[in-house]
Amino acid sequence: MTSDAAASLAVPTDADLPPLALDIDGTLTTPDHTVDPRVFDVLPDWPAPIVLATGKSFPYPIALCHFIGIPERVVAENGGVVCVDERVRLTGDxxxxxxxxxxxxxxxxxxxxxxxxxxxxxxxxxxxxxxxxxxxxxxxxxxxxxxxxxxxxxxxxxxDPAVSKGAALREAAAVLDREASEFVAVGDSMNDASTFEVAREGYAVANADETAREAADVVLDEGYMDGTLTALQRVIEQADR
Missing domain, CATH: 3.90.1070 (Hypothetical Protein Ta0175; Chain: A, domain 2)
Structure with a gap:
């Protein structure tokens, strides 16, 4: 998907689309490490739950959810903090x-x-x-x-080695009355590998590290937000079949 094509992604709000687990840095950002403005056009229209799963501390993904206009469903600190539907839990030592x-x-x-x-x-x-x-x-x-x-x-x-994004996604999914295996995950780093392992399908964007690439079901040709939009387009196309 080219950058121009990615910008025109249309989300069918009445489709049976899966929930998403999305990393932030390198996945919803530009190569300059800023949030790609296209997240504000695409994510609010996604009809299934979205969990932002990041290594950043708790306030960062909460703020991003707020400004995007989606419910505050986040995994922060690589799984150490889980916040879904106003339930907050800390894990690890x-x-x-x-x-x-x-x-x-x-x-x-x-x-x-x-x-x-x-x-x-x-x-x-x-x-x-x-x-x-x-x-x-x-x-x-x-x-x-x-x-x-x-x-x-x-x-x-x-x-703490007992903490991971994948384990946190299982917990977040349970609060949402879902299974982690229903989610489609997109990420770029070794901390996303555990998410890929529990999700239905894991997409590594082109800028992903080797650990993420090996754990992903699909390694995309496009990087950063372009790659994420390509993944979402593929999910939409699969739902249409």
Whole structure:
């Protein structure tokens, strides 16, 4: 799908379309890391539930839902926070993550976000470090505290290994009286692999990393929002058959 064709995607609001699990960074954004304005045209018309599943802290996807005009159904912090239909649940061992972060800083590490650190200021279940941070030290700390080290391509994350977007999608689906296996998922990073594994179908956009590509059912030729729109067009076409 070309950029022009993607812009003309028409969502049939009366069709029996599946619910969606959509990553944000690299999936609903431009190559410049800004939200692609086409999300405001397409997502409000989707007739089935949409869950935004991201590595960002809780306020970011909530705000995006608000501005798009869709219900606040989100998986944040790589699965550490689940919010669906006004039910909010935190998962994972946040105390262990906090202890690991302290150890990282005491060893001379720096999260590299600056004094305000708006990336972590509202984070509740994990910690994220800039990709300018010392990755080797972060990996060592993760191993010491039995945490997962996730490189999303945008940041490094330390999180409880029991936490994942896929597990969180199962929980979100249950609140919606759905099965995770009904969802179509679109993403670009290793943190989306678990979502692909539980969803009915997983699409990796062209800019996806190797882990996401291997886990996806379909690897698209288009990247970023162009790829997402191509995936949605394919879903619409499948529903028409």
């Amino acid at each position: 946040a105390d262990r993550v906090a202890a690991a972060t302290d150890a990282f800083l005491e060893a001379g590490g720096d999260l590299c976000w600056g004094e305000a650190d708006t990336v972590n200021r509202w984070r509740e279940t994990e910690v994220a470090a800039s990709r300018d941070a010392d990755a080797d030290l972060l990996r060592a700390v993760a191993e010491e505290f039995d945490l997962s080290f996730i490189d999303t391509g945008y940041a490094y994350h330390l999180t």
